[in-house]
Amino acid sequence: METPEHILKQFWGYDQFRSPQRDIINNVLAGNDTVALLPTGGGKSICFQVPALMTEGVCLVITPLIALMEDQVSQLKRRGISALAIHSGMSRTEIDVALDNCSYGKIKFLYLSPERIQTEMFQARIEKIAVNLIAIDEAHCISQWGYDFRPSYLLIADLRALKPGVPVLALTATATQQVKEDIIEKLGLQLPGVFTKSFARENLSFVVRNTENKEKLLLQVIQKVNGSTIVYVRSRKATEKLSSWLIKNGISATFYHAGLTYQQRKDHQKRWIEGSARVVVATNAFGMGIDKANVRTVIHMDLPETLEAYYQEAGRAGRDGNRSYAVVIYHPIDVKSLREKVEQSQPEVAVLKKTYQALSNYLQLAEGSAMGESFDFDLAAFSNRYELKPITTYAALKKLEEQGLIQMSESFYRPSKVHFLVEKKKLYEFQVANDHFDQLIKGLLRLYGGELFSSYVNISESQLSRAVGWNIPETKIGLDQLHKMLLLDYEQASEMPQVTFLTPRQDADRLPLDIARLNERRNLALQKMETLIEYVEQTHRCRTQLIQSYFDEETFSTCGVCDVCLAKKKKENQTEIKDYRDQILLLLKQKPMTSEELEKAVNPNDQELLIEVIREMLDANEIKYDEFWVLRIA
Numbered sequence: 001m002e003t004p005e006h007i008l009k010q011f012w013g014y015d016q017f018r019s020p021q022r023d024i025i026n027n028v029l030a031g032n033d034t035v036a037l038l039p040t041g042g043g044k045s046i047c048f049q050v051p052a053l054m055t056e057g058v059c060l061v062i063t064p065l066i067a068l069m070e071d072q073v074s075q076l077k078r079r080g081i082s083a084l085a086i087h088s089g090m091s092r093t094e095i096d097v098a099l100d101n102c103s104y105g106k107i108k109f110l111y112l113s114p115e116r117i118q119t120e121m122f123q124a125r126i127e128k129i130a131v132n133l134i135a136i137d138e139a140h141c142i143s144q145w146g147y148d149f150r151p152s153y154l155l156i157a158d159l160r161a162l163k164p165g166v167p168v169l170a171l172t173a174t175a176t177q178q179v180k181e182d183i184i185e186k187l188g189l190q191l192p193g194v195f196t197k198s199f200a201r202e203n204l205s206f207v208v209r210n211t212e213n214k215e216k217l218l219l220q221v222i223q224k225v226n227g228s229t230i231v232y233v234r235s236r237k238a239t240e241k242l243s244s245w246l247i248k249n250g251i252s253a254t255f256y257h258a259g260l261t262y263q264q265r266k267d268h269q270k271r272w273i274e275g276s277a278r279v280v281v282a283t284n285a286f287g288m289g290i291d292k293a294n295v296r297t298v299i300h301m302d303l304p305e306t307l308e309a310y311y312q313e314a315g316r317a318g319r320d321g322n323r324s325y326a327v328v329i330y331h332p333i334d335v336k337s338l339r340e341k342v343e344q345s346q347p348e349v350a351v352l353k354k355t356y357q358a359l360s361n362y363l364q365l366a367e368g369s370a371m372g373e374s375f376d377f378d379l380a381a382f383s384n385r386y387e388l389k390p391i392t393t394y395a396a397l398k399k400l401e402e403q404g405l406i407q408m409s410e411s412f413y414r415p416s417k418v419h420f421l422v423e424k425k426k427l428y429e430f431q432v433a434n435d436h437f438d439q440l441i442k443g444l445l446r447l448y449g450g451e452l453f454s455s456y457v458n459i460s461e462s463q464l465s466r467a468v469g470w471n472i473p474e475t476k477i478g479l480d481q482l483h484k485m486l487l488l489d490y491e492q493a494s495e496m497p498q499v500t501f502l503t504p505r506q507d508a509d510r511l512p513l514d515i516a517r518l519n520e521r522r523n524l525a526l527q528k529m530e531t532l533i534e535y536v537e538q539t540h541r542c543r544t545q546l547i548q549s550y551f552d553e554e555t556f557s558t559c560g561v562c563d564v565c566l567a568k569k570k571k572e573n574q575t576e577i578k579d580y581r582d583q584i585l586l587l588l589k590q591k592p593m594t595s596e597e598l599e600k601a602v603n604p605n606d607q608e609l610l611i612e613v614i615r616e617m618l619d620a621n622e623i624k625y626d627e628f629w630v631l632r633i634a
Contacts, residue, residue, distance in 0.1 A: 002054060004017070004022065004025050004026075004029075004050050004051070004054065005017075007050045007053050007054060008046070008050060011049075011053070011079045011080070011081065012046070012079070017043075017046070018042065018043055019197065020036075020038075020195045020196075020197060021043055021046055021047055023193075023195055024036045024047045024169070024193075024195050025046075025047060025050050025051050027193040027195070028047070028048070028051040028133060028167055028169055029051050029054065029055070031165075031167050032167055032191070032192065032193055033167055033168045033169075033187075033189040033190050033191070033192040033193070034167070034168070034169045034170070034192055034193045034194075034195065035139070035169075035170045035180065035183060035184060035189065035192050035193070035194045035195070036169065036170070036171045036172075036195050037172055037173075037175055037180065037194075037195070037196040037197065038171070038173060038195075038197050039173050039174075039197060039199055039201070039311070039315055040173045040311070040312050040313075040315030040316060041293075041315055041316065041319035042173070042197055044137065044171045044173070045072065045137075047135075047169065047171065048061065048133060048135035048169050048171070049076070049081075049109070051133060052108065052109065052132055052133050052135075053081070053108065055132040055133065056130065056132060057129075057130040057131055057132030057133075058102050058105075058107055058108060058109070058110050058129055058130060058131055058132065059108065059109050059110070059131070059132055059133045059134075059135060060110050060112065060131055060133070060134045060135065060159070061109055061110065061111045061112070061135045061137060062112060062113070062114050062117075062134070062135070062136045062137065062153075062156055063111060063112075063113070063137040063138060064113060064114065064137075064138055064141055064150055064152075064153075065138075065410065066085075066087045066088070066089060066113065066409050066410065066412050067410060067411075067412035069085045069087060069111040069112075069113070070085055070412060070413075072111060073085045073109070073111055076108075076109055081108055081109065082106060082107050082108045082109070083107065083108060083109035083110075083111065084098045084101065084102065084107050084109070084110055084111070084455075085110075085111040085112065086098055086099070086110065086111070086112040086113075086116050086122075087111075087112065087113045087116070087409070088113065088115065088374040088407060088409055088498055088500040089374065089409065089412070089414050089494075089498060091489070091491060092121070093419070093489055094417070094419070094456050094489070094491070095116075095121060096121065097419060097454075097455055097456060098110075098455070098456075099121065099122070099125040099129070100125075101454065101455055102125075102129045103125060103128040103129050105130070106454075110129075113152070113407075114150065114152040114153050114155055114156055115152045115155075115407055115500065115502060117155050117156060117158060117159060118155050118158070119372060123162070126159075126162050126163065127162070131163045131166050132166070133166065133167055133168075133169060134156075134159055134163065134166055134167070134168045134169070135168075135169045135171065136153075136156060136168065136169065136170045136171065136187070137171050137172075138171075138172060139153075139170035139171055139172040139175070139183050139187075140172040140174060140175045140179050140183070140308075141153045142154060142156065142182065142183055142186045142187065143175075143178075143179040143182035143183060143186065144182075144517065144520065144521065144524075145176070145178050145179050145182055145524065146175070146179045146182070146308075147174070147305075147306045147308040147309060147528060148308075149402060149521065150401070150402070151402065151403065151404035152404065152407065152502070153186075154186060156187060157186060157187055157188050160187075160188050168187060168189060168192075170183050170184075170187055170189070170192075173311075173312055173315070174308040174311060174312055174551070175551070176550070176551055176552055177552035180194070196553075198548070198553060199311070199544075199547055199548045199551050199553050200544050200548055200553075200555070200557075200559065201315070201318065201544070202559070202561075203318045203321055203322060203323050203324055204314070204315075204317060204318050204324050204325070204326055204544075204561075205323070205324070205325050205326070205559075205561040205562055205563075205608070206314070206326050206543035206544060206547070206559075206562040206563070207325055207326065207327045207328070207543075207562065207563040208327075208328045208330070208535075208536050208543070208563060209221075209327065209328070209329050209330070209563075210330060210331070210332070210536075211329060211330075211331065212331065214301060214329050214330070214331055215242075215245065217329050218231065218242075218299060218301065218329055219246070219249055219251070220619070221297065221299060221325075221327055221329070222246070222251055222278075222279060222297070222299075223251075223625065224615060224618050224625070225296055225297050225325055226296065226595075226625075226629045227278075227294065227295070227296030227297065228272070228275070228278060228279075228292065228294055228295045228296055228297075229278060229279045229280075229295070229296065229297040229298070229299065230279075230280055230282060230286070230287065230295060230297075230298045230299070230313075230316060230317075231279060231280070231281045231282070231299045231301060232282060232283070232284060232286075232298070232299070232300045232301065232302070232304075232313055233281060233282070233283065233301045233302050234283065234302040234341075235283070236257040236258070236259045236283060238281075238301075238302075239255035239256065239257050239281045239282055239283060240255050240281075242255075242281045242301070243255035243279075243281040246279055246281070251278060251279055252276065252277050252278045252279065253277055253278065253279040253280070253281060254268045254271050254272055254277040254279075254280050254281075255268060255280065255281045255282065256268050256269060256272075256280055256281070256282040256283070256285070256286040257282065257283045257285060257286075258283065258285040258410060258411045258497075259411075261495065262412075262413030262495045265413075268280070269286075269290070272292075273290070273292055284304075284309070284313060285410065287313060287316050290316075292316075292319075293319040293320035294319075294320050294322070295316055295317045295318065295319070295324065296317065296318070296322075296323075296324050296325065297317060297324065297325045297326075297327060298313060298314050298316055298317040298324075298325075298326050298327070299327045299328075299329060300313070300314075300327070300328045300329070300330075301329055302334065302337075303328070303330055303334050303335070303337075303338045303532060303533075303536065304532060305338070305341070305342055305345075305525070305528065305529055305532065306528040306529070306531070306532055307528065307531050307532050307535055307547065307550050308528070310328075310532060310535075311547055314326035323611075328536055330536060335533055335536075335537070338529060338532075338533065339529065339533075342525055342526060342529045344391055344392060344395060345395040345398070345525065346395070346399075346521075346522040346525060346526075347392055347395050347396045347399060349513060349515065349518070351392065351396050352396050352399055352400060352403075352511070352513060353508045353509065353511055353513075354396075354508070355388070355393055355396035355397060355400065356400060356405070356506075356508045356511055357508035358382070358386045358388065359382070359397070359406075359499070360505050360508070361386075362382050362385065362386070363375050363499075365501070365505040366505065367504075367505055367506065367507060368504045368505065369504060369505050370501040370504065370505045371501055371502070371503060371504040371505075372500070372501070372502070373500065373501055374409070374498045374499070374500040375498060375499055375500075376494065376496035376497070376498055377408075377496065377497050377498055377499040378496065378497070379393065379394060379397075379497070397499070399518065399521075402517075402521060403512075403513055403514060403517070403518075404502055404503070405501070405502060405503055405506075405511070406499055406500060406501055406502060407499070407500040407502055408497070408498075408499055409497060409498040409499070409500065410497055411495055411496065411497045412495065413493070413495045414491075414493060414494045414495065415458040415459070415460075415493050416458070416459050416460070416461060416490070416491060416492050416493045417456040417457060417458055417459065417489075417490075417491045418444060418448070418452060418456070418457055418459050418479065418488055418489070418490050418491075419452060419453075419455065419456040419457065419488060419489045420452045420453045420487070420488045421486055421487060421488055421489055422486075422487055422488075423453070424453065427441065427487065430487060437478065437481075437482060439468050439469075439470075440464075440468055440470070440475070440478045440479070440482070441482075442468075443464055443467040443468035444459070444464065446467065447459070447463065447464060447467055452488075456489070456491075461475050461476055461479075476492070531550065535547075538564075539564055539567070540564065541564060542558035542559055542562055542564055542565050543559070543562040543563070543564055543565075544558070544559035544561075544562055545557070545558055545559065560606075560608055561608045565608075566608060566609065566612045569606065569608075569609050569612075570609070570612065573606070573609060576605070576606070576609065577609065577613055580602060580604060580609070580610050580613045581613055581617065583601075583602050584598065584602070584613065584614065584617060584623065585622070585623075585633070587601050587602070588623060588631060588632060588633050589633060592626070592630045592631060592632040593630065593631055594629065594630055594631065595611075595614060595629075595631060598614070598631060599611075614631070621634045622634055
């Protein structure tokens with residue numbers, strides 16, 4: 001029999017699991033419901049992918065982010081594992097074909113957004129699909145006490161009735177005790193095994209710096225910590241501006257935000273992953289699903305809204321287990337700005353109704369129509385047409401989403417797709433009778449093969465054009481004509497964000513808003529914001545300990561490596577600090593050294609205290625790094 005280790009080695013190339021992955025997998029394989037709370041980078045996907053591969057049937061994976069869904073499907077396919085995704089960006093026919101392929105046992109993993117569960121098509125077809133596991137990613141979304149509540153997650157419990165006896169695995173990186181209890185209750189989990197990995201990251205030093213000159217301090221941090229860096233900012237404009245400023249100051253940098261085209265995002269991300277750009281300046285759209293273990297520093301130049309969001313983003317540093325830093329750089333005015341931003345994200349009921357009415361008019365929807373339909377949506381164009389403020393409008397749309405009326409899908413790239421709607425015999429007869437299209441059809445079959453008859457296949461019009469000797473416009477026209485003749489279904493590439501109506505379009509004046517829930521969510525947002533502000537402003541408690549306490553992991557241990565712990569050590573160890581400083585100067589006068597060589601030569605009792613002394617000496621310009629990251633006397 002294959003063991004989980006065999007599967008891990010065969011498909012991922014690893015020899016052993018991280019704790020507590022193996023325990024989670026064992027619990028799932030025993031057919032038990034499971035809750036897994038693993039911090040960012042803890043390897044959540046492995047926990048459902050390995051047991052699903054060891055069991056007959058399809059694993060249903062519920063996840064809210066389409067871009068992440070598509071990314072995971074691509075990763076599985078690259079490993080030779082059959083996987084599909086179903087989401088609002090797909091046509092009815094495409095979803096129909098995907099579900100067919102699941103019913104016939106050709107697919108191992110089916111990723112879907114929670115909204116799909118309630119559709120008639122899914123409900124009718126799920127009975128025919130042999131399901132071996134229901135994995136729910138971002139499970140905190142089911143709790144209204146979570147920082148990213150989505151009412152559609154409450155529908156997931158219906159799967160228990162449709163597939164009784166199938167084990168459920170709920171996964172999340174951030175959940176308080178209250179959220180954990182909510183997950184168990186709302187999903188109807190039966191005596192679940194609950195597995196939690198500590199929120200403490202021994203190799204990650206949490207640092208907060210209050211400064212009058214944020215850019216100057218950012219440059220100093222980047223210059224003094226070698227390796228790959230993510231800098232998070234709030235606005236798209238800021239990513240480009242700060243990236244340019246870093247380049248002018250001799251730092252190789254790029255930027256990333258959801259407003260870039262798919263190709264731009266891909267190129268910028270590739271430059272950073274491969275190391276030709278040391279720094280990526282990004283909005284929080286960046287980072288999910290990106291597998292880069294050697295990020296040394298994550299720097300926040302704007303304050304996040306919650307400690308959950310901060311911990312998730314900061315946790316992208318040091319996944320390889322080596323020393324890394326999570327740094328918040330802020331000015332006191334940033335605290336005021338955050339309070340204003342969170343207030344703006346909680347619009348009044350009248351604003352919600354006005355936005356809903358404007359959206360219905362913009363999409364030209366009659367009352368009672370559009371349930372389950374998705375539309376390309378440009379927020380800037382929408383706001384301009386109705387003279388609305390984009391920030392307030394976006395907040396109102398998110399609130400309408402929280403109320404279960406609409407679903408907002410982020411910008412993600414949907415490549416062109418083709419699927420033959422007729423059998424091979426009928427297609428051949430058409431080719432014989434229509435010489436003009438014969439070349440195009442042959443080109444499709446030569447490049448993409450027989451899979452075109454059984455499923456939707458991603459195609460490249462430029463590649464197809466080269467194969468048949470046509471130009472790209474001619475190829476697109478030809479495909480469109482074949483589409484109109486009902487010979488094939490041709491969907492052109494798109495990367496627009498989308499909005500989906502989850503209920504029929506309603507009269508805005510009688511919109512069924514849950515006022516009590518709106519008020520609860522408002523109070524929760526303000527409370528979470530104040531917790532984040534307390535985290536950055538306080539200077540007396542170990543930052544890791546504070547994070548652990550927030551997530552109900554009580555401990556008396558301190559990390560010894562955050563800025564608060566190091567400040568206490570410096571007060572208590574002045575003699576040791578002087579000794580380290582003298583040794584550093586003596587050693588560097590003899591010859592330049594890397595920080596690793598210096599650590600080895602000093603052989604300190606407290607490694608982190610030595611690193612802090614090196615940092616202070618760099619700040620004081622007593623020593624400096626050269627272009628090869630070797631330390632010298634300044």
